[in-house]
Amino acid sequence: MNSQPVLCLIVYCLLACCGIMLLVWFWARKIKNAGVVDIFWSYNFPVIGVILWLLAPGFPTRRHLICAMVILAGLRLGTHLAIRILKHINEEEGRYQQLRKEWAPNPDRKFFFFFQFQAISNVLLAIPFFISAMDTNPQLSGFEYAGFALWFISITGETIADRQLAAFKRDPANKGKVCSVGLWNYSRHPNYFFEWLMWVSYFVFALGSPYGYLAVISPAIILYLLLKVTGIPATEEQSLRSKGEAFKQYQSSTSVFIPWFKRPLTP
Template sequence: MPAVAVALLAFVGLIVSFTAVWITQLHSRNAGMIDPVWAATLGGVAMFVAILATGPELNRALVAAGGGIWGLRLARHLWRRNRGQPEDPRYRQFRLQWGDAAPRNMFWLFQLQALISMLLSVAFFIPAYSTETPSRFAIAAAVAIWIVALAGETAADRQLKQFLANPEHRGQVCRAGWWRYSRHPNYFFECVHWLAYAALAIGVPWGWLTLMPPVLMAWLLVKVSGLPLLEARLVQTRPGYREYMRTTSAIVPWPPRAAASTSPTRPDHPQDRSTRS
């Protein structure tokens, strides 16, 4: 099927899915479920594109496996984290700011996420519709990057979950595992994941476009929906978080500037309650 037709069908599917979540949150007043739905539908787009694309079978198989597994893992993590919990502070803050306009503005916020999903899906379309099979080097690089990203993000999520399971850590700052070297290691590995498709597109026509998704994701997490909203609040509500910011890299894992506490500490989950990690 032509790429334009597949893109239109995928976009319509995203709009319908996010509209259904919007209708649900009108009754529940909890918009947090958009996060796991976002991950699941984007993984679904990867598999949808792979099935209908016209590129080499290997390209499409790698896109389906890479995007599908990533999306399902992240969706499962976000669903288990958000289910039965109060609304994500980001969405709750939007409701307060928007007042009576909250239902309408929330609808358009959800549709904006559908548009962002389509921009990210460029990473799936380019290799899936390429007329050439990637070189062995490109395939090896893509698989290696994908494994590192998935393993790193899974490990960071698990470390945080184990930390939060201990009641003694409530209100503290996590410096366990990856969190010692980055304030948001899940964000880092999320961005790395999108580089796997750029590696897969090395040497193919329009392959340079696959650099847009990792750049877009990094920009969203660092400048828009991640750090700015999250850390402005944590500095005001979490003792020790300002010092954590001073000593610890924001995204890229790096040795801390000063000796960290010997016991892992971290604030309650909101540090990680942003899009997609």
């Protein structure tokens, strides 16, 4: 196993992620479905995890642990999205249809830059992984144990939320209705909440390493994106377009993000 300096690792990760997104852009242009970018944005993190696992010089136990966390979480989310998106591969998700309209008359060109930005964001968000995988200290700290525990809670919560929503959508009787079962009874976006909590866990894990405080950048960016940009705003706009008054009532009865912040929709 060859150890590489951090700059080389960053370059390797950028080349890998940008290359993958270039291929995905060609595919998306062919099938007229930009939604596939979500699948490979998730899968790019395991790619980064494998590169760091193979080439980073950090203490093996720490490096293996953080890389395993990243790989497992990325594969789980990417596969969940792939199952959902590939079932309707000929029908582009509403928020990407909206972007396609806004970016006319040449949406493919703008989608190219959008896909490449997603690849760059993969590497930027991977700051906690680089910090942890480069740390050569041969002893784990309490931060790393706490980060792993929080990660386990996060991936479990996100998995439960995703499965509850998938089960709700599979029932034909729920067509056109708003999911308000399980965790969705307490939050409109429990999946997003646990996804953000996972990035907090990576930050906590990185605090056990030198310069670990820099890892706060990742959960801060994720929180901003979820609350203000591509996460909740776009999802709720699409829900309002497709479900109308039913979703407005759901909005008035549930927390937008944190599951226990407001009263549940039903007793």
